[in-house]
Amino acid sequence: MLSRLSFRIAFSLGMQMLCSPAVASDRPNPAPVQAVTDDYYGTKVVDPYRWMENGKDPRWMPWLKAQATAARHALDAIPARERFLASAKALSGDLATVQKVVAVGQTQFIQRRKAGAEDSILVARTGNAPERMLVDPAKIGGGDQVLDWWQTSSDGRYVAVGLSKRGSEASVLHIVETASARLLPDRIPNTDFGVVGWLPDNSGFTYLTFVGQKGTPSYYINSEPRLHLLGTSAPDRLLINRAKSPVPLGAEQFATVSVTSGSKSAVLAVEDGRREQALYRTDIGMLSAGPATWTRISDFNDLVVGAKISGDNLWLLSRKGNSNGTVILTSASKPNLASARQVVIPGNPVLESISATKSGALVQTIEGGQSGLWRVSISGAATRVALPVSGTVRWIENEPTSDTAYVSLAGWFTPARPYKLLADNTVQDTGLVQAPRRLDPSRYEVRTLTATARDGTTVPYTVVMRKDITSNGRNPLLIEAYGAYGISLTPDYQSQLIPFLDLGGVFVTANVRGGGEFGRSWHYAGKAETKANTWHDAIDVAEALVKNKLTSPKHMTIMGTSGGGVMVGQAINERPDLFNGAIANVGFMNPIRYVSEQNFADIQEWGGPITDAKSFKTMFDLDPYEHIRPGVRYPATLVVSGINDPRAATFHSAKYAAKLAAGTTSGEPVLLRIDFDAGHGVGSTRPQREELWTDIYSFALWRGGSSEFQPK
Incomplete structure (x- = not known):
């Protein structure tokens, strides 16, 4: 039990750099210890770094900056890192990207990043006419703005656009007039989730706004769905009054009201971090005429995870009775699940x-x-x-x-x-x-394999590498897993991966339980009380890689991003001997302290909120920070965070790095990489992404034993 744990603050974060390419002068001071003891339904938990949850603590920024400087020196000193970065820049700089295309009539709206550019812009093209610039975030609000989201009106006359300071995801809604590219005076802050739907006559739109204090747990509490009419100075109409809500609605739940072009029905979706939604409908005309009467379409136990309308056709995607999902068609104006048509794929x-x-x-x-x-x-x-x-x-x-x-x-x-x-x-x-000029896909291969987990479950994984790589047990290998929210890992291109492969690296994605690759049952087999299956699967895939001689423990690094932080933290807690490196990338590392951060509304994924001894135990058992053990030889670890992160607050990474560095006896480094101009990754520039992934892949090549990446 943690209450009986004797915290041994024997090593500072800087002292763990003895084996890194950093010099003695780079070593920062250890993190101050100020223990706080909490009593969770009879279980006492000691937290030595609780002070890091207070962003206004005078020790916070100086300590973070010292850690970031030390990590930067250590990473920059890795041989061949600069050569890797040059290759990554060449590949990503050659590539133009398109994030979204919408056609309204004869006009195409395109969000794109031109080759060599840092950020994306929004352009419009009508027929065969040249593209016209609609939104260039670099020319708005001092130049540090990024484009978060956008949605056209049904006739294409207007575009609602969300702009935020880089990395913050704190959107302010603007309206662009398509014909003139003029920004209208309408401004709505705290619209991080975007516009939900334009009215049929394009006179306004519905949206969700947040009323709590930004950056605190109150931000998402009692959010408000509202109706905005263009050019009006009157307060936007509140569509759901929580004080006398017409539908069951908790303070932490979101109520979004969507409208669809060509339909007379508006849909209210109640969400709280689960994939499932509770749905209701009303006539669109009631949104502006007075209190709406809402008819229930589905409840949470109907397991509806998607809903779209066309005319009077309401298409639903439900997981009830079929873990893989069922398509359901019913009337939008008179919905009835009992008599709805089920479509078989x-x-x-x-x-x-x-x-x-x-x-x-x-x-x-x-x-x-x-x-x-x-x-x-x-x-x-x-x-x-x-x-x-x-x-x-x-x-x-x-x-x-x-x-x-x-x-x-x-x-x-x-x-x-x-x-x-x-x-x-x-x-x-x-x-x-266009295809990148510098990429030759014929040099690489992809293998889809399976491992048998300790409970007999078959877990698929994918190996990506050069064709000439042999199974000699000495390949630098980076294994990544996620396993949360029912999100599936499927093939995707990343330009920074190519230099990693070219330098002999092997990249593996493990489709562990908690993801959605095999439907709802796969998700729930790695969620809350069953969460241990997620990191057990990752460990068992890693064991299979060693058995197949694609790598060995002294050449293998494991990585988890965001919700995958639980996976990577617990994997090295359980099997520190299996990996020579670990990467916690903007990770969720201290789940039981969700009460101190803005993004707590999805905590049901992890077994919370903590309201009794059972819910506490569920979340405590999967908490990587709480299970760090002093005196263990942990692998070298790279911990990554952005100071503006609204999804996994920086204290998760900072507390985890401090405690891991204080507890490990391996002499291997714990590097805390902080980007003071980034958040969770959304809104980062192309150069920011190049630098980040160069650090990640260089770290993996260093820990994997690649000769070109070893310190002199």
Whole structure:
């Protein structure tokens, strides 16, 4: 028990750099210890670094900056890092990217980043006319703005745009007039979730706003769905009054009201971090006329995870009775799940998302570890769309009044590219993205393999490497796993991965439980009380890699990002001997302290909120920070965070790094890399991403024993 743990603050973060490429003068002072003891339903938990949760503590920024400086010196001193960075810059600089395409009438709206540019912009193109600039964030608000989200009105006359300070994701809503590219005077702060839907006459839109203090746990409490009418000075209409809510609604739950072009129905979705939603409907006219009467469509126990409307057709994606998902069609004006039509997708693949079209729906699936796409008609017929890229459907954008759509496809060695999907299922390349000049996919191979977990479960994993790599047990290998929120890891292109592979690195993704690769049952097999399966699966895949001689413990690094921080932290807590390196990238490292951060609304994924001894035990058992043991030989660890992170507060990384450095006896470094101009990764510039992933892959090559990356 932690209450009996004797914290041994024997090593500072700087003292752990004895074996890193840093010099003695780079070593920062140890983290101050100011222990706080909490009593959780009879269990006492001692926290030596609670003070780090107070961003105004005078010790906070000086300590962070000292750690960041030491980490920067250590990483910069890794031989061949600069050569790696040059290759990464060349590959990503050559590549133009397109984040979103929407067509309204004859006008295309395109969010793109030109080759060599740092950030994306929003442009419009009508017919064969040249592109017109609509939004260049670098020229708005002092130049440190980024484009978070955008949505066109149904006639394309206006675009609602969310802009925020880089890395903060704290969106301020602006309105752009398409014809003139003029910003209208409308400004709405705290609109991080974007516009939910434009009214049919384009006179306004619904949105969700936050009323609590930014950066604190109060921020998401009692959020407000509102209706904004363009050009009005009157306060925006509150669509749901929580004091006398017409639907069951907790303070921590979000209520979003969506409207769809061509439909008379508005849909209210109640969400709280679960994939499932509770849904209600009303007539659109009631949103501005007075208190709306809401009719229930589905409750949380109906397991609906997606809903889209086209006209009076309401398409639902439900996991009830089928872990992989079922497509359901009912009336939007008179919904009835009991009499709704169920549409069967051949082969019962995992259903990821659904988009309504004029005459049916598009359903994104997972089949054999990669995305599939099906077109479903109102009659119930399902037809597979033949995709030109084997990999991942990254997004689908379409207007519900049309049968055409734009689909972004990517693979391990195919950068994301938008295609136009026609009504007859023909897929046309838009020509907006070209293949990188410096990439030769024929040099690499991808293997899909399986490992047997300790409880007998088959866990798939994917190996990406050069074709000439042999199974000699000495390959530098980076294994990544996530396993949370039912999110699936499927093939995707990352330009910084190519130099890693070229230098002999082997990259592995493990589809551990907690993800969505095999539906709801796979997700719930690695969630809350069953969370240990997530890191057990990662460990068991790592054991299989050693057995197959693709690598060995002294050449292997494990990485987890965001929610994957729980996985990586607990994997090295349980098996520190299995890895020579670990990377916690913007990780969720101290779950039981969710009460101190802004992003606590999704805590049900982890077994909370903590309200009794059982919920405490569930969350405590999966908490990596609380299970760090002094006197253990932990592997070298790179801990990454952005100071503006709104999703996994910086204190998670800082506390974890401080405690790990104080407890390990391996003499290996614990490096705390802080980007003071970034957040969770959203909104980072191309150079920021290049620097980050160069550090991550260089660290993995160093820990993997690559000769070019060893300190002199």
